Amino acid sequence: MITATQEVAQASVWIPGLIIFLGVLGVIIPIIPGLIIALIGVLIWAFALGSTAGWIAFGLCVAIYAAGLTLQFLIPGKRMKAAGLETRTLLLGMLLGIVGFFALPVVGGPLGFVLGIYLIEMGQSRDRELAWRQTKVALRGVLHSIGIELLAGLAIVTTWVIGVLVTR
Numbered sequence: 001m002i003t004a005t006q007e008v009a010q011a012s013v014w015i016p017g018l019i020i021f022l023g024v025l026g027v028i029i030p031i032i033p034g035l036i037i038a039l040i041g042v043l044i045w046a047f048a049l050g051s052t053a054g055w056i057a058f059g060l061c062v063a064i065y066a067a068g069l070t071l072q073f074l075i076p077g078k079r080m081k082a083a084g085l086e087t088r089t090l091l092l093g094m095l096l097g098i099v100g101f102f103a104l105p106v107v108g109g110p111l112g113f114v115l116g117i118y119l120i121e122m123g124q125s126r127d128r129e130l131a132w133r134q135t136k137v138a139l140r141g142v143l144h145s146i147g148i149e150l151l152a153g154l155a156i157v158t159t160w161v162i163g164v165l166v167t168r
Contacts, residue, residue, distance in 0.1 A: 013164055016045035020160060024153040027146065030109065035149060038156050039065050045160065049167055057163030061156045068152025075148065076141035083137040089124075093117040093138060114139065 023038025042061045046054035080090065093116035100112020117138045121131035 012045065012048035016041040016048070016160075019044065020157055024150070024157060027149045027153050035065055035068060035153055035156065038153055042156065042160050042163075045164075051167060053167050054163060057159055057166075060159050064152055064155045064159060068149055068155070072145045072148045072152070076144040079144070080137055080141045083134065085134055085137055085141075089117060089120045089134075090138060092120050113142070 019041030020038045021041075022032060023034055023036070023041060026032030026034035026037055039061055042058050046058035081087075093113050096116030096119075097109045097113030099108075100115070101109035104111065114135060118131050118135045121134040122128060125131055
């Protein structure tokens with residue numbers, strides 16, 4: 001027979017676990033804010049646990065989050081700048097991606113971003129091949145950014161699971 005105390009203990013692991021899972025899922029499905037949601041799940045767990053080990057795990061997750069956020073912008077951004085892509089082009093591409101997301105849900109965001117980068121580059125250079133090359137550079141940058149964020153999310157999950165196992 002499960003007591004009320006055991007039920008609360010199980011809920012203090014499963015509920016944050018679901019929130020963390022939702023956060024990592026948000027990396028793949030950009031409707032959900034992603035890593036910040038996962039971090040909130042770890043915070044809820046650490047708060048419910050109330051032990052030093054829980055807060056240490058949360059602190060490690062915050063450090064992973066900060067590192068992931070920093071690398072997510074630095075690495076792809078550096079590569080795109082080296083390839084000659086301007087920040088203005090990326091911002092306009094993102095703007096068209098946002099418009100595309102609302103105009104054509106789910107596929108409109110990526111489609112709007114790609115089309116936006118291509119059209120902007122085509123307008124600047126009047127060279128289709130160069131515009132397509134720059135568009136592919138931007139796509140690789142976005143994919144690298146998502147990959148870095150996903151790795152950070154998985155590191156947060158791993159740190160939380162180790163924290164749960166240590167505190168059991």
